[in-house]
Amino acid sequence: MPAPRSMPWPLVALFTAGYLAPYLLPTTVGRLDTGLPLSATQAGAIGSALLLSSASAGFLLACRVERIGARALARLGLALAFLGYGGAALTGLVPAVVAGAVVGGFGSGTATAVAASGIAGHRDPHRVTTLGLLGVSALAGALYLTIPHLGPGHGQPLATIALTALAAWPLTSRLPGPAATPRASTAERGRLPRPRAGLLLAAVMPLWSLAQNSLWGVSGRIGLGQAHLTEVSVGAVFAVALGAGLVGVVGAGALGTRLGRAVPIGGGTALIAACIAVSASATDLPSFAGGEIAWNLVYPVVLSYVIGLAASLDPRGRWAVLVGSAASLGTAAGPLTGSALAAWAGYPGMGAVLALGLLGVAVPMTVVAVRSGGRRPLPVVELPLESPAVPAQEAYDTAAYANSYASTSAR
Numbered sequence: 001m002p003a004p005r006s007m008p009w010p011l012v013a014l015f016t017a018g019y020l021a022p023y024l025l026p027t028t029v030g031r032l033d034t035g036l037p038l039s040a041t042q043a044g045a046i047g048s049a050l051l052l053s054s055a056s057a058g059f060l061l062a063c064r065v066e067r068i069g070a071r072a073l074a075r076l077g078l079a080l081a082f083l084g085y086g087g088a089a090l091t092g093l094v095p096a097v098v099a100g101a102v103v104g105g106f107g108s109g110t111a112t113a114v115a116a117s118g119i120a121g122h123r124d125p126h127r128v129t130t131l132g133l134l135g136v137s138a139l140a141g142a143l144y145l146t147i148p149h150l151g152p153g154h155g156q157p158l159a160t161i162a163l164t165a166l167a168a169w170p171l172t173s174r175l176p177g178p179a180a181t182p183r184a185s186t187a188e189r190g191r192l193p194r195p196r197a198g199l200l201l202a203a204v205m206p207l208w209s210l211a212q213n214s215l216w217g218v219s220g221r222i223g224l225g226q227a228h229l230t231e232v233s234v235g236a237v238f239a240v241a242l243g244a245g246l247v248g249v250v251g252a253g254a255l256g257t258r259l260g261r262a263v264p265i266g267g268g269t270a271l272i273a274a275c276i277a278v279s280a281s282a283t284d285l286p287s288f289a290g291g292e293i294a295w296n297l298v299y300p301v302v303l304s305y306v307i308g309l310a311a312s313l314d315p316r317g318r319w320a321v322l323v324g325s326a327a328s329l330g331t332a333a334g335p336l337t338g339s340a341l342a343a344w345a346g347y348p349g350m351g352a353v354l355a356l357g358l359l360g361v362a363v364p365m366t367v368v369a370v371r372s373g374g375r376r377p378l379p380v381v382e383l384p385l386e387s388p389a390v391p392a393q394e395a396y397d398t399a400a401y402a403n404s405y406a407s408t409s410a411r
Contacts (some may be wrong), residue, residue: 010171010180011118014074015132016139018112019079020106020161021050022331025213026238027147028157029335030220035154038096039272040221044335046098047217050105051332052148053063057109058116058325063318065117068130071175077110078172081165089155097154104158106167109328113321116265118308120317129307130253133300134246141242148235194372201310203317204361208269208329211270211354211361212299213334214341215276219292222280222347227288228353239290241296248301259306266366267304268302273358280351318394393394 013088023029024046057077063072081104110168119128143160151157192198223234252264271297281289310323341350 003032008118008122008174010074010168010174011115011128012132012135013168013171014111014115015119015129016078017078017165018054018110018115019055019110019132020140021081021085021108022166022213022216023136023242024143024161025051025155025217025335027144027235027273029155029217031152031154031157031222032097032326035101035152036092036097041339044217044339046101046297047335048332049098050101050326051213051334053102053332054103054109055072055289055325055328055332057073057106058113058321061110063115065114065321067315069176070114070118071172072116073110074172074175075169077107077114078165078169080104080107081111081160082107082169084162085158085165086162089158100158108161109325110147111165111168112324113330114124116311116320117317118175119307119309120315120320125308125320127300129304129311130249133249133304134393137242137245137249137300139240141246144235144238144242148232150351154377186403192314192318193285194313194319196371197368198310198313198322200364201306201313201318202326204325204364205306205327205358206333207361207390208336208365209330210333211276211328211330211358213274213331214338214354215280215295215351216338217317218338218347218350219279221342222282223288226347227282227284228244229285229288233285235369237285237292240289241292244293244297245300248297249304252301252304256402260369261372262366262369264265264305265302265309265369268298268305268363269358269362271298272302273355273362276358277355280354281348305369312372 003245028063032038032046034039038046061073084100084102084104084107086100087293088097091097091100100268115132119125119132143157147160198405219238220234223229223237224231229237255264256355275291275295275298275366279288279295282288282291307320307324310320311317313319338350341353344350345353
């Protein structure tokens with residue numbers, strides 16, 4: 001048996017490749033309606049189609065990662081992302097761009113599903129999640145500084161997502177194939193543990209994600225139109241904001257679960273609501289930068305705890321994938337919803353609606369975190385990325401996650 005690996009870098013790479021498309025959504029959507037004969041609403045609809053395709057992949061594959069094998073699915077997802085986004089970047093035909101975005105989105109969702117399933121089965125899912133968020137935030141921040149200098153057009157952000165998928169491909173050789181995947185009984189495959197908590201979290205996550213991405217999808221337009229900034233200035237603000245997100249993720253990793261999950265999720269969501277209201281009302285550089293930076297500082301912190309909470313509900317990662325896919329539904333509707341709300345009520349009115357919605361969903365999310373966060377920790381067994389089949393319930397005990405989270409407080 002190979003020696004256990006303390007950090008599964010292939011999962012971090014897959015997480016980064018899968019999440020990059022949503023992180024680059026503002027510049028992707030913004031360049032679609034400037035580089036192609038599309039209205040702002042039509043460009044937002046293409047962004048929504050991309051993310052809806054990603055969510056569909058998650059729902060389709062949530063309970064199939066073990067059966068098919070992480071390696072094969074990861075390679076399929078990365079290949080689809082490379083071909084879809086790469087093809088969309090190289091053409092100016094709107095139908096081809098739409099098709100490429102949908103194919104690429106399905107690839108991103110497949111990669112994310114494999115990453116989420118693997119992270120849930122790791123002895124320290126919160127630490128892997130924070131590293132994945134660090135990776136995608138750092139990469140997206142660098143790209144926001146770089147893309148404005150590469151010239152106009154819709155192809156640059158799409159091409160960077162495609163190349164990121166290609167760069168992650170070599171690491172998939174360290175992922176398990178179907179023969180190395182633990183086999184579960186028919187009853188185990190069909191039964192999801194903690195169904196009430198899982199269903200409640202999956203039900204509210206689309207709304208939580210919708211609020212985030214409704215603003216994120218039009219943030220570029222707020223900066224350019226309402227705050228009267230240049231594309232270079234907006235890109236610099238996004239880069240600094242994502243840098244603040246790195247600081248937030250590092251802080252979340254250092255804090256671990258000292259405060260549990262309820263306080264970071266509930267209190268953090270309330271702070272996000274305030275940041276969204278400020279950012280949507282921005283009329284100059286200080287207010288726009290302040291809102292975006294504060295928002296991006298808090299958002300990945302809350303997201304890391306939400307992903308950890310979903311992972312703790314099922315040791316085989318099914319709730320993690322389903323909750324992530326439910327969140328992707330909200331992400332998918334974000335660009336179109338943001339554009340529609342802004343057209344109806346203006347950007348400040350849109351921000352107020354989104355902030356109130358976030359305050360509403362913070363309550364059930366906090367309830368799930370409170371009811372799911374008090375289990376007594378048990379000893380853990382860490383598995384290597386590629387290992388012989390072992391009994392699933394012995395190797396992946398849900399109660400062990402609390403112990404693994406607590407053990408990371410010194411990092």
